[in-house]
Amino acid sequence: MNPNSPIDPASEPVWAVLGASGFIGSALQSTLASRGITVRYLKAPRLTAVSTDAAGILAEAAVLENERLDLAGALAGADVVINAAGLATPSGTDSPVLRGANALLPVLVADAADAAGVRRFVHLSSAAVQGHRPFLDESSYVQPFSAYSRSKALGEAALAARTQKNCGVVTIRATSVQGPERQTTLTLVRVAASPLASVAGRGEAPTPVSSVHALTEFTAAVASYDGEVPSVVLQPWEGATVADVLRAAGGREPKRLPRWFCRASLKAGYAVSSLLGERFHGPLRRLEMMWFGQRQEPGWAEAAGKVPAPRVAQVLDDARTARQRVDPAG
Structure with missing residues (x-):
């Protein structure tokens, strides 16, 4: 069966998902299957974008008539469309391919969803768009600090600028999502x-x-919600502190460093990285998050009673256990 073949309008409404082969998309398959939801998995077109502003992205989307x-x-x-496609490259450099996947694609899918009469389009973005600010929230304020976070922020801006x-378009800002087999999580376990x-x-x-379990549960809750949902919602906090994460991932107590030392080290590191074209911004951001974390303001999920059960400690413990089986001495 052609994965992009039309859905029979006479059949019961289904959900369509783009990016099902990726980390989040594959986890989303299990969540939706457990809810008995009929899903059509679609292959996302590969796009490139030269624009670096929302108006340019909208103009580029407008000429992609055949793709739309x-x-x-x-x-x-389809009743619901979820876009889990994109390039998750926090340490990558800027490119037309990155902007095409993370900024142009969401606009094209939203336009296609409008044309198809879809009820709700859910786009998975990243809380990285708010950068180094002390807290994350559901406001339009963004402070991207890397090529990846700028591409995600550009996608959000372009969706907001559509006329x-x-x-209904809802953007979910996913936080620092971990999974037992994700390379980012395995790296965290090794460091911890x-x-x-x-x-x-x-x-x-x-x-x-x-x-990732909490994210997919939250995504399903947003997509199926009967009432109005804000245009931007933040994946809810799972209640962990920076020390909790390292204990769960490493099975040991982390060292306590003076806050002034950590701040000074990061300031120097970012200065050097900026001179080298942001080469080390990704690793430095991970170090910053390990040391200082980032608080989250309560948002729509808390108000609507749609906060999923926390699973992050179990995910990190599972990843640590799996690593110990492979490398008992590690």
């Missing part, structure tokens, strides 16, 4: 079990480190 028509046909009869909005594991001060700062 193909997608609209594939979405016919054709027959379909090493002498490098450390926190700033007492390690009581909240962290947005989260589980």
Whole structure:
């Protein structure tokens, strides 16, 4: 069966998902299957974008008529569309491919969803768009600090600037999502079990480190919600502190470092990285999150009673256990 073949409008409404082969998309398959939801998995078109502003992205999307028509046909009869496609490259450099996947694609899918009469389009973005600010929230304020976070922020801005909005569009800002087999999580486990594991001060700062299970449950809750949902919602906090994360991932207590030392080290590191074209911004951001975390403001999920059960400690413990089986001495 052609994965992009039209959905029969006479059949019961289904959900359409783009990016099902990726980390989040594959986890989303299990969540939706457990809810008995009929899903059509679609292949996302590969796009490139030269624009670096929302108006330019909208102009580029407007000329992709054939791609929009193909997608609209594939979405016919769908009640919900979820875009889990994109490039998750926090340490990558800027490129037309990155902007195409993370900024142009969401606009094209939203336009196609409008044309197909879809009720709700859910786009998975990243809380990285708010950068280094002390807290994350659901406001339009963004402070991207890397090529990846700028591409995600550009996608959000372009979606917000669209004038054709027959379909309800909701952007979910995913936080620092972990999974037992994700390379990012395995790296965290290795660091947490090493002498490098450390926190700033007492390690009581909240962290947005989260589980893929909670994200997919939240995504399903947003997509199925009967009432109005804000245009931007933040994946809810799972209650972990920076020390909690390192204990779960490494099975040991992290070192406590003076806060002034951590701040000074990061300031120097970012200065050097900026001179080298942001080459080390990704690793430095991970170090910053390990030391200081980032608090989250309560948002729509808390108000609507749609906060999923926390799973991050279990995910990190599972990843640590799996690593110990492979490398008992590690």
